[in-house]
Amino acid sequence: MTLSLPPQATQVGLAVDVAAFAIHEGCLHALLIERATLPHLQTWALPGGFVHVGEELHEAALRELRDETSIELEPRHLEQFYTFGAIGRDPRGRIVSVAHLAVLPHGTVHVMGGATTLHADWFPAHAPPPLAFDHAVILGRAIKRLQLRLEYANLALEFLPETFTLPELQGVHEAILDKALDKRNFRKRLLAQGILTPSGERRSGVGRPAQLYRRAKGARTGLL
């Protein structure tokens, strides 16, 4: 399809970037790839790339994530959060990137490079390596949005398997907020919300076994 647009209108490259998060060993990690192409060859960057013809923005984000990191994500774990379009942000020309926030469920650890990628790996989200383009800014804003969502969506459940213990859930909150929480107040608050139901089982390990919970039927959760 050809556009009939005013002559002064900008034709721009349209891209998506994905700030994908997971919790590993009680610490919030961000998913980064090492670029295999110019510019910024061999620099770490957020997964992302150009939107294809006839492709929706969120589809492009999911595809890039799949191609570059072998992660298959459900659409409900993805949310657009800001668009970066400053003129000098990409040396190839005017490229506008619609940045997305992704929440990766527990167990998503296996990542691998792809055609446009040397490697993919997890890095501590609060202390990432130097990043290509303006991706450090994008990552910072993504973390802020993640913390906001924690408050009034029950985002943390997305990071956990179907059943989980309260200390595990608290660990997720602490990892995202990057600060310690009081155990009793946390339990009180979460249980009062009525979004958790005890599964009846318990999980053994070191110390006293913990009660297992699952999300209650009909509980709102996740991104918007």
Next chain:
Amino acid sequence: MTLSLPPQATQVGLAVDVAAFAIHEGCLHALLIERATLPHLQTWALPGGFVHVGEELHEAALRELRDETSIELEPRHLEQFYTFGAIGRDPRGRIVSVAHLAVLPHGTVHVMGGATTLHADWFPAHAPPPLAFDHAVILGRAIKRLQLRLEYANLALEFLPETFTLPELQGVHEAILDKALDKRNFRKRLLAQGILTPSGERRSGVGRPAQLYRRAKGARTGLL
């Protein structure tokens, strides 16, 4: 500048739209223009248009607002809030619009059509006329964002002149939230925030004169 992009990458039209709000007669109004071009000729729409070459997103938003409605806005009254890029949203082809929220200071009433515009006028934001493209959706999300910002930025001050009375401020809140507030609780809450200082003067009119306030030095306010 020519882009060297992968062949399957989409070249898209990049546009901005502006949902601009003001309070008139105690009611939240949105600024709309009547289109003078196809598609959607003579349909009401949000001010907006294509980003020019070498122009930043927020500059384009301010320019379109100026060209289509003769309103000169300060950058701090503008905030990008969501990007609309669904495939079928514009019959001319793939056009991605970065939507902006604008808060118009008190007294901004004079609007006029421009080159690409038949008329510009204010409409009740909570009950707009039928709109072109997906602009009804954009407007709805803009109002939601506006209400959110009211809570933890002190957005309402932006709608008022330098000095104002507490009932006026309350009226702004009520217009945006579209519901009545208790006078005493409102005053208590606002004064407790410490962002207002009495100017010492009073404003006469019908009834008892009201104390005039101004924003306190260093008070956080406005959009982000």
Next chain:
DNA sequence: GGGATAAGTGTATCCATGACACCTTCACTT
């Protein structure tokens, strides 16, 4: 059985919010 480890539990305080009714000040009218 004793120790290490982590889970689980209750109370008192404080602050923010919301419901609620009357008095004060001024302008205008008669």
Next chain:
DNA sequence: AAGTGAAGGTGTCATGGATACACTTATCCC
């Protein structure tokens, strides 16, 4: 000058949510 209308301004009590804080319980392993 007295009365009326119209809007501004003020205080208290009850409630609920958030915070600070320390000990007991259950299991594993030696």
